[in-house]
Amino acid sequence: NAGVTQTPKFQVLKTGQSMTLQCAQDMNHEYMSWYRQDPGMGLRLIHYSVGAGITDQGEVPNGYNVSRSTTEDFPLRLLSAAPSQTSVYFCASSRGTSGVGAETQYFGPGTRLLVL
Amino acid sequence: DAKTTQPNSMESNEEEPVHLPCNHSTISGTDYIHWYRQLPSQGPEYVIHGLTSNVNNRMASLAIAEDRKSSTLILHRATLRDAAVYYCILFAGAYGGSQGNLIFGKGTKLSVKP
Numbered sequence: 001n002a003g004v005t006q007t008p009k010f011q012v013l014k015t016g017q018s019m020t021l022q023c024a025q026d027m028n029h030e031y032m033s034w035y036r037q038d039p040g041m042g043l044r045l046i047h048y049s050v051g052a053g054i055t056d057q058g059e060v061p062n063g064y065n066v067s068r069s070t071t072e073d074f075p076l077r078l079l080s081a082a083p084s085q086t087s088v089y090f091c092a093s094s095r096g097t098s099g100v101g102a103e104t105q106y107f108g109p110g111t112r113l114l115v116l
Numbered sequence: 117d118a119k120t121t122q123p124n125s126m127e128s129n130e131e132e133p134v135h136l137p138c139n140h141s142t143i144s145g146t147d148y149i150h151w152y153r154q155l156p157s158q159g160p161e162y163v164i165h166g167l168t169s170n171v172n173n174r175m176a177s178l179a180i181a182e183d184r185k186s187s188t189l190i191l192h193r194a195t196l197r198d199a200a201v202y203y204c205i206l207f208a209g210a211y212g213g214s215q216g217n218l219i220f221g222k223g224t225k226l227s228v229k230p
Contacts, residue, residue, distance in 0.1 A: 004159075033217065035220075040222075041222065042203065042220035042221050042222050042223060043160065043218075043220040044220070045217050045218075045219075048217060058217065090159045090160070092159075092160075092218075100209045101146060101147060101148035101165075101167070101207050101208045101209040102148055102165060102167075102209070103207070103209045104150070104162040104165065105152075105160075105162065105218060106162070107159030107160045107161065108159055109158060109159050110157075110158070110159050
């Protein structure tokens, strides 16, 4: 298994540009999520999905869109990039068995985004 | 709001044991105690989790206080590769609800000296 993969690894954008960060997992996990991590900070949840066709907002959703058309893929879209979105973005997945606190999450290697 | 309290940083010598503390005085009965770590320039990785009893795996041990208001992650012999930020997280796994997501604090930055 490749686990959780993310592309690209690094991206530079200009203010106002749009782009999509890709995330894929091959573990047939129902639950997927996107986090951002700013320097010296812990991870903050942007959006998450409990299954194909179902998404919800996390702690910091503004400026980001998501969709979940397949179990495997969970892309994150920046509609109009802003310097405040400069960060490292991590995608994660888990089996997503609700109510089971023993679930563990698997994280991708991250995408480093710089918005000028 | 982070529901756990950890020291900002700790230092250890290589090949010595390390005890990383975590306080979680408001833990609920459905919360599992999870530990993740993040090596430099990598995504977080799962270390260990437990509910009430102490747990061991190939990476570490988790000691949970009897009242569950605190726990300690134990690395039995620290190596240079163990230098990372360690996150203690309470997780109930109720996907779709407020308890369904991992909430990361700032964690403890562990430095290992050769």
